[in-house]
Amino acid sequence: MIPDDVNGGRNANLGRAVVEPEETLRVLEPGQTYASVTDKISAIALAHQHPRSWLIGFITSSTLLMVFCYATAYVLIMGIGVWGNNVPVAWAFDIINFVWWIGIGHAGTLISAVLLLFRQEWRTSINRFAEAMTLFAVACAGLYPILHLGRPWVFYWLMPYPNTFGLWPQFRSPLIWDVFAVSTYATVSFLFWYVGLIPDFAVLRDRSKRPFSQIVYGILAMGWRGSAIHWQRYETAYLLLAGLATPLVVSVHTIVGFDFAVSIVPGWHQTLLPPYFVAGAIFSGFAMVMTLAIPLRSMYGLEDFITLHHLDNMAKVMLATGLMVGYGYLMEVFCAWYSGNQFEWYVTVNRAFGPYALCYWALIACNIFIPQLMCFRSVRHCVPALFVISLIVNIGMWLERFVIIVISLHRDYLPSAWEMYYPSVWDFAQFFGSIGLFFALLFLFVRFIPVISIFELRELVHETEGGHKP
């Protein structure tokens, strides 16, 4: 949608440049017209009937959501003592889940913004729900910093506002940086997502038969008419937002990395952490997009729009970021050794051979070895395989946070204070519950909002086909 790119094959080549010549991978399967793409996608949002798979999925995730609500209520009533946390392991599932969700929340904006700047047209089919995924993941993540507080009801003390204490937040604390980073990220991601939606809301407004949805979508579309001057401003704004979102994505997980890097806990206190947190975030983010895209395309028969080409590219991105993460693990060990710092070294050894060694090696398997399968084209083109691998990577990334947080904390400086950590059922209840929250939101999104950017598809049609033929 960058003006220069609209017509002419130049950027079509760019698009195809990703593809091996002998491959017949397309970003859009042939035979699509402006009308067909518009109808096909908008139909999903406007349909009365929905596939049984949607119903089942929605019910399951809502059930999990109920579990989350119950667990959360119990935690609020009893206190976070119902979790397994203790001293020295004062952070555990709460922060693990926070970081995990935030990480997942990175692919969306990244796909939309960075790929947009790099003019990767294959993003078109996946950016919409990738962004939605970002929003919902950030929503889940945002809950934990509040719920993990000893006194959650005063969470707003972390915001700077004039108060009767005459006190301000302590701006040197990475947790305050988190507050700003996460809220900014949530806001900008939402704006980015919403701006992208405006023309499609106009589509739904115009195509909906029911007055009610006409009104609702009409309001959401804000009177969009697709006039040329609006399109011009729209594209400028979208481009600017992309330009802003890109450093933001990087900064957010960098700051999450600061939570640990700024502390003096052995195993946390490393300049390495921020970059490798970012890589990890993209890694897990793409894994989650994959996990969602694969069932989605089969559920709604979107194979023409989310093609093997997309999956193949995402697999490659995962492969690359996965290797970066692997490099991070290696450097972690090397730094610990090279620093000559006995505390760092003990933590490193304790990770690999201590009481939690199981988790460490599981993490290595999930994040380093198994993803290597994606080196083979055959695997990259085998959809079930990709689905399984993406699931494994999601698990692996969760384990990574467990290793970093729990294993570093449970044995730090004074052996007298060393303790083991064991999660309680409430830890698990809230974790799986938050997954329920995530999917519940996602299913609602699929139900009411175009899962693929329609107007961008129309552009794609315009580039690839004539538009109206056949």
Add this chain to the structure above:
Amino acid sequence: MSNLDLTSLEQNAIRAVRSRQADGDSMQFWRSLEEAAAAPEFEKYLHREFPSQLAVWEDPVGRRSFLKLMAASLAFAGVTGCTRSPEEKIVPYVRSPEELVPGEPQFYATAMPRAGYGYGVLAESHMGRPTKIEGNPEHPITRGGSDAFMQASILALYDPDRSQTILHRGAIETWDVFVRAMTEEMERLRKNQGHGLRILTGTVTSPTLAAQLTDLLQALPQARWHTFESTVPESVAAGARLAFGRPVDTVLRFDQAKVVVSLDGDFLSGLAGSLKYAREFIAGRRAVSDSSAMNRLYVAECTPTITGAMADHRVAVPPSQIALLAKHILRQITPESSVAVDRELTGQPGPWLTAVIQDLREHRGASIVTTGAGQSAEVHALVHAINQSLGNVGHTVTYIDPVAVSPPQPGSGLHELVTEINVGDVQTLIILGGNPVYNAPGELNFEKLLSKVSLRLHLSDFQDETSFLCDWHIPAQHYLESWSDIRAADGTVSLVQPLIAPLYGGKSPHEILSVLAGQPTRVAHEIVHSYWQKQLSGTDFSRRWRQALHDGVIPQTAAKPVEVPFKLDLSNLVDATKKSLASDQALEIEFRPDPTVWDGEYSNNGWLQELPKPLTKITWDNVAAISPKTAERLHLSSGDLLEVTVAGRSLQTPVWIMPGQADNCVSLTFGYGRTKSGQLGTGRGSNAYSILPAGKHWFSTGTVRKLPGHHVLATTQNHHSMEGRDIVRVTTLTDVQNPPEHPAHATSHTASPQSMYAGFKYEGNAWGMVIDQTACIGCNACVVACQSENNIPVVGPEQVAVGREMHWLRIDRYYHGELDAPEVYFQPMMCVHCEEAPCEVVCPVAATVHDSEGTSNMIYNRCVGTRYCSNNCPYKVRRFNFLQFSDQTTPSLKLLRNPDVTVRSRGVMEKCSYCIQRISHARIDAKIEHLPLVPEGAVVTACQQACPTRAITFGNLANKDSEVRKLKESPLNYGVLEELKTLPRTTYLARVVNPHPNLPVPGAVPPHAPMPARPATGGKAES
């Protein structure tokens, strides 16, 4: 949950360990031991579905019970109205204002009785309610110091489970009815001169009470008075009688001794004079003052005690071998002695003994040989003989007439009472205090016999096992509620004065006795007052009485030393304890009082229950300690259930593998297995008294059998090695006197001077602390003092097991060296108030910040509970209220609180504040007097005040000549983890040991953990 270390010690683990030990890498041992043990335990736990949490989430009952445990159980009615002051005139200690100044505490001198002896205390009173106990500087035993029991005694006063009503066969009765009933009974008894009347008391040192008893016995010639003290076996007195033909008490003067040999004698804790002994022993040990004066301690004992932990050379010896050791020592120092050495020594004591004898020979008159209560009369006699022949008597060892008043007729112990009951001589039994049904030796079967007595009366502060078997139960007064007098171990008399009227209308033994004497109207004050009116005869009695109340002691009442000729013919001294183990299943079973709940008297005291045992760090439970070798042989792991059988009676208890324990010995502690205690004490652990033989000493032989099942023990420290980190630094006296090129204790880290930050300038006061690790005996007094001063809640065993104990001040205990004979180090660890505190920087709401005097403070009402500060604290001294731990509902406990300290609620972090409330109090005083700085000694932290050995020094660094500042100049001074550049305000003095030249040096500075070879920085740690 906890105890992933020794408790989960699997056999293969030990074997793995042994092999590494062979490679001489003692550090390696501990780590691999833990790791070998950890993995299976981890899975076991997961399979057990997070047992630690069961209590919290699974059953509501469990949840409620832990809620109850949080501070000390449910509310009882009728306590709120109980703060009226007593009618009798009592005298403030420090300042006596015209009238009470609100907010200004008052201090009263009184004395705490324990096992019959008096401990002088100052009780802090806020608006008429006692809130804190300190040692009385005027008192010869405490001298301002205190022990855990004294500190915790304040909680006993407000314990909601205390007995609150007079019971007659379980039904509530009034005092008048009781008086009527007793008067009738006494009239009947007077007719037959008190035939069939027996009075059973504990050790009686109170002159008034003794006088009352004597009068009563004169009035009723046929009546008898028996004494039974559950933690003072008769062997002590018997030993003296054996040696001198008459009972005497031994008073030791450790400050005069250069060499101290303890044969199974834990003189640093448990004796009536322990506080004094600890103070004087350490006084003779401070290398900082005059290093040539440092004494040397040898200990031979079965299970490690804090005395053993302080030893320069310790050997683990079965209790039955002690007699043999004593004989060898005696034989060697006085060859002419006629003592028969019937066996040769075997094993490790060899070189130890040679050194001991050499040192004793070189320090005749300046040495002490001592033994413990648990040993046989013969051993006590032998020890007397050794001190005699070393010429210590008169110098380091003096004898005094027994402080305890013994009944007129001989043979008046529990055994005799039992035989009399058996033959049916006893119709009326008055039990004043004590709990014989629980803690009489099981062999005596006291519980069954009691029913043979027709009228049974029990005076006690709880409705305990004995009360339930008595016709009459009278609630006793807490010492802070009662008038009395009591003598200390050295004979000094203290007056006991009440600070508060009895909360539950309790009675004192004086009043019971006067009822028996037919004067039911006399109250304790009148009785005590009139007794002393006779004693302190003279014109100015009222002034001397006032003075005595004010000071807390009556001058010139300490017992004078007596000359006692040594009478015993050693040649025909039979070793009553000589035993040979029948089979290899047979083990020696050793009994001793529990270091925290004593003989069960304190089993309902949450502070003492949750107080980690000094060596094992176990809370809320007792165990059977066995040595690693024995564990290997019997295939036992810590936490396994064990059945210990002695002479047909057996008990079930979890095993604890105790490094430094003598092989083939099981050590049990008293005080647990209570069936009728309060909500905290009932049903915890197992009752060692039930299998205690009726002999005169505290060990025997028995068998053990492993039972199925594993018991999770709540320990506060699960890892016992320093991992080669120089956390506790140790050096030898010789190194201190003429320091080598690179003293081992000197910092191994050149913490670079330059900092990124300019650093804050501290004008005015700057607070700092120094802890002398040579002086810390690990007695735990400071821990409870801190808990009492700062309203620290009790969390209960489940929470301790998950690692959520709340003690601001903990005493870390590290092992170093061999598995079978490790050195033990104690390190008091609390917030060190870093000047560049890592915790503060990460707090998002500025809930922990520095004040202008350099203390790191918690602002509770600002804390939102992110716990980031705890993660970032390298010392892990921050405590978090994961749940509503502190009991804010129980009325009686509200009286307990220190009004100067916030009671924390759920979800906030807390930590040591350097007793900021005391600092600000002193700051205000200084302001009033227009002083630029708070003067030296104006601020004394609770831990510092409690410490009997003055190991903790706190003061104003801005004050040029403050002691703390001097100590920080000492070459021994170092900061724990100083390489992190946290600039701690609390620093430590390296522990100084004084080994015998011919023996291996104990605990040279631990080697660093093996680092991957890298020449650049080697083992140097920079962070």
Add this chain to the structure above:
Amino acid sequence: MSGSTSTPPHVYGLLAQFDQPETLRAAASQAYAQGYRRMEAYSPFPIKDMVSVMGHPRSRLPILTLVGGVLGGVTGYVMQYYACVISYPLNVGGRPLNSWPAFIPIIFELTILGAALFTVFGMLGLSGLPMPYHALFNVPEFKRASRDQFFLCIQAADRSFDLLQTREFLNASHALAVYEVPR
């Protein structure tokens, strides 16, 4: 001019429908050559050069973004400096009051936030959105502007607008159909 006078007041303009972006662009440029100024093209997706063809100026949006960013960043630092140095100075772990390195992350985040907000609301504001009613919505076929059809609307307000001539002109430029847009 006569043309403009002959225009009935209830007419907003004339709407020409095309099925190809190229024809639309061609028609638009012809219209511009004819002297039409007040016209607007509508398409289901952005078409290159459409704006320049109709002689619209470049967008001023980027300047707004810059302003927002600068404002955000300055606010970030001022707020932190005021809180830590002026309003309530505290000794936090011995760190200097003005610990500017620690303030950078928040400054950065607020810069982004300010820029983003200005961009989005600037875009909407300049385009006069939200606009719930517009005359074009009165033409039923206009719905297809969001599907597959392309429209060119010449407004009656244009000086050289004339109902008949303009309709002829539009028909001449290969419009599939021409509609009269009522107000």
